[in-house]
Amino acid sequence: MVQRLILVETDASQIDRLAGVVREVEDFELAASFDKIGAALGQSSMFRPDVFLIDVDDPNARDAIPDLLKNFPQASVLCMMEHWNADIAEQCQRMGAIGSMLTPLRGEEIVEAMSTFERRGQAGSPHIIAFFSPKGRSGKTTIVANLAISLSRRSGESVGVIDADLQFGDLPIFFDAEPVSTIVEAARDIKLLSPVTLSPYFMQLADQLHMLSSPKRPELAELVEQESLIEIIRMAGSLYKYVLIDLPSGVSPLVMGVCELADTIFLTGMIGSGFETQHMRRALGLFQDWSALGKDIRVVFSRVVPYNDEERRRLADQIDYPVSAILPNEYLLISTANSGKMPDGIDFNSTIAKKFELIASELMYGGAR
Ligand SMILES: Nc1ncnc2c1ncn2[C@@H]1O[C@H](COP(=O)(O)OP(=O)(O)OP(=O)(O)O)[C@@H](O)[C@H]1O
Ligand SMILES: [Mg+2]
Structure with a gap:
């Protein structure tokens, strides 16, 4: 017409x-x-x-x-x-x-x-969502990938995932994707780009789901400067209603720069060694001021056993902060991710997939923190 x-x-x-x-x-x-x-x-x-x-x-x-x-x-x-x-x-x-x-x-x-x-999707500001973990192997990338899928399915709006875990990012492996271009080329060209010309640097993974890949080799990470990454994320906000950013674990200027830009920050930890609640407490100290300024800071623990509300409250008491969500120990989902069968291989009726759908709707409708 x-x-x-x-x-x-x-x-x-x-x-x-x-x-x-x-x-x-x-x-x-x-x-x-x-x-x-x-x-x-x-x-x-x-x-x-x-x-x-x-x-x-x-x-x-x-x-x-x-x-x-x-x-x-x-x-x-x-x-x-x-x-x-x-x-x-x-x-x-x-x-x-x-x-x-x-x-x-x-x-x-x-x-x-x-x-x-x-x-x-609907006009208006994007949701910029960063994923932070105090230590490695915290279940962060698993959460990013699954939440991205759930958000695109539930909202029908567009989701862009940026793998900014620059040295050893593994989102392309989760999605079994062989990207043509990566964040390295996007950072190199960003000064000349506009949203429409940035779009092809993202790779389509599903109907409303696109990904900007991490560098193909760890030594290329240094080519992506913080300033360019921030510009990429801001421009991606014109292309995608939800921009999810996977970050390297731990604190660095680049990580904190991205978190400062984000309106929502997930702090992720995986139950295992026994120290994760101590680390989470210390990490929360970094974000307290932002929380007071209205940023949405959400804590999620993976592999929680027993997987029940009482355990969630116990963890919240230990970190002295609400725990937005806990995730069960789920071998099935994990083998799907590790074999690069996302998003098609996911069983959307599994407990963990339903949990991700719930977290997605909380983000969409601004539900419980
Ligand atoms: N809920 C879960 N239940 C069981 N295993 C899980 C769960 N979440 C993640 N894992 C497994 O734990 C490992 C680490 O997960 P993931 O790669 O998501 O963490 P990460 O914080 O991104 O790690 P990295 O520091 O390497 O980036 C993976 O082998 C993953 O399959
Ligand atoms: Mg990771």
Whole structure:
């Protein structure tokens, strides 16, 4: 179906060129163009617009996004900017725009951006979810992989997983994936990318599930600087409604930088050696201030025996903090992961899979911490 598009471009010299670009595309009909957002707000109703393509380098245009959506609730707002600015892109997204793209743009780029951003799910800010563990072998990657699958299944919105366990990341093994590009190439190119051009660096794993792989060799890890990783995660927030980041275990500037960016942090530990509650207590000390500032800090323990609520409360008492979830000792699921049979080999009726679905819905609807 042809969509009626209204163009709002402050730079008069650009209007004709952009109008020409839109006219070239079969999927769109240029309904009107304006050089002032106020005029677009006041005069667009007779055109029954489906899409507003607006130049958000103009702060007035950005500020008008809520009014545009209020006056034209059926329409989508697609933003364009000359240089990628994550702050502006996130601000527009918060106000309800479906996404941003870079100018100068070609006709097919508008079509691609529309379909990419529509697949993402509801407009609005993404959920950035980081996974931290005080020590290695804590069940962290198992949780990331399963939660990513559950979130994409339950929400129907898009999920992007980033394997930022840079030296020995194993998410590609969990998913039996042979990625073409990895986080190394994404970090190298990020300064030149926009959401739509970052998208192919992610590999599709299931309908609404994509992954950016860890480096193929440990020595390549140093090519991914903290600053580039942060930019990748922020841009991924334009592509995916949920961005899950697997991190190396322990504390480092890179780990804490990602946790600072995240709105939700899972602290994971696996019951086994006997010291995990002590480590978790100490780790929680690092995050206490953020918790007070409103970040959602959730503790999950894996391989909990006995697997019952009393044991969960006992663990919570030991760490002096709520335990959001406990996971049973589950050999079946683990052999699925270790044999790279995810997501197809999962038994969604198993206790642990149901638990992941529950954690996913808590994230979607903001349930218990
Ligand atoms: N609930 C569970 N029950 C039984 N085994 C589990 C469970 N969760 C994870 N495991 C197993 O424990 C091991 C470590 O899990 P995982 O790789 O998820 O931890 P990690 O914290 O990501 O480790 P790393 O420090 O290597 O990144 C794996 O062999 C995994 O199959
Ligand atoms: Mg891991």
